Amino acid sequence: MSRIGKKPVSVPAGVTASVDGQTVKAKGPKGELSFVVNDEVLVKMEEGSIKVDPRDDSKDARSKWGMSRTMIVNILLGVKDGFEKRLEISGVGYRAAMQGKNLQLALGFSHDVLYPIPDGIQITVPRPTEIVITGIDKQQVGQVAAEIREYRGPEPYKGKGVKYAGEKIVRKEGKKK
Known part of the structure; x- marks a missing residue:
């Protein structure tokens, strides 16, 4: 189990984030970025944070789970601070x-x-x-x-x-x- 993937990603103040299917978009004071999450990982927005989960228990889905969360964190930090x-x-x-x-x-x-x-x-x-x-x-x-x-x-x-x-x-x- 991914310890990184379990944590929900909180959206920082001053940044607007949206989840549209498998695409996560973030807009902040520095600019705008988007990331397309792999199909083996499920992404949803809930209560001002982004939750990432694997679709099944396969090794491939679990390996992309933590990486997808880290990529989402990176785009949120990038549009806020750079x-x-x-x-x-x-x-x-x-x-x-x-x-x-x-x-x-x-x-x-x-x-x-x-x-x-x-x-x-x-x-x-x-x-x-x-x-x-x-x-x-x-x-x-x-x-x-x-x-x-x-x-x-x-x-x-x-x-x-x-x-x-x-x-x-x-x-x-x-x-x-």
Whole structure:
């Protein structure tokens, strides 16, 4: 039994949510999102909260039960507060800057990397070594952060590269004489 799935999802203040068949829609101060729940999971609105239940006792339905509740929570939190990921750049000459609607990254290559910012995502560069990614869709914010980090992930010897804020890099010992 899913312990997460058993809890009803309360709709936060300032957010309007509606359930139409298998589609859950949420509208809040940051924007509007919707999520289509899998057919093996039953969704209903009752007393200002959203209740999620499996249709039967199959393993497939039970595995999608908790995930569906978590996705509903994420869209409700996204339209209310939004999500944020921070990236840190370390290394001599490594820096980031905004160039119009693109993020320009100097990561030690022979050329600068231009990353086009997708719709629904805002990227700011408060310092040349820090990137802040914000948006209302948690999956999209994480995907953009992962794509930027992928250009030059942190290496284990000096720790140079792009890493998540707070990420601990396991360092290796260098050569010995």
